[in-house]
Amino acid sequence: MWVALAALAMAGCGKADPDRVEAARYDSVWLWAGVRPTDAVRKASTVYILDGEIRGRPARFAPLRIAMPKAPNPHLWLVVRTDTLDWPAGAHSDIVARLDRWAAAGNRVDGLQVDFDAATRGLDGYADFLSRLRSALPRRYKLSITGLMDWSANGDPAALKRLGGIVDEVVIQTYQGRTTIPGYEAYFRRMKGFPLPFKVGLVDNGRWHEPAGLADEPNFRGYVVFLLNDR
Known part of the structure; x- marks a missing residue:
């Protein structure tokens, strides 16, 4: 009897949790600097790779990757994280040059993603910035951005529609740090008719x-899963 109970307990412990995010179940991932590539990266059809940051006062580009990626099979996005829209002179041309180098190395480069937490009330100004950036990008490269769940609830419809004429996609982030933001269901109830092509960003091992x-x-x-190192 005790053997049977122990076997049942072990079987229960090994049962997959359908609400836990496991990166291996998804085909698109974010790979940040300092995160070890896993089987999920090797199996992914699309990988968003953080290449550098534009930060500081005055703002400057800070590269975060030592080596250029060499992955001919997946679609790659070069990600630039920024805490300012006041980019230094030459930033646009420098980023295009980096995209071109990635492509020349044999990678399938889809385009650029800007990771910036644009405030919901500042979407119109963000659209101005992105319009200038889009004009600087060759048409062979797409433009992606990250976005906040609050955009769906409180974003100005006119500003969102304008963004839709500039960017190719927005990836809505549902997490903060290593944790899924509680109450995300309420935001997504208001996503009906969202006017931009969008993906949903999840955090690995989140709910x-x-x-x-x-x-x-x-x-x-x-979906896109934000990868984390195991603790």
């Missing part, structure tokens, strides 16, 4: 239960 109706949204393009 996620897909809200009703999300998969039916015409502009929904799937």
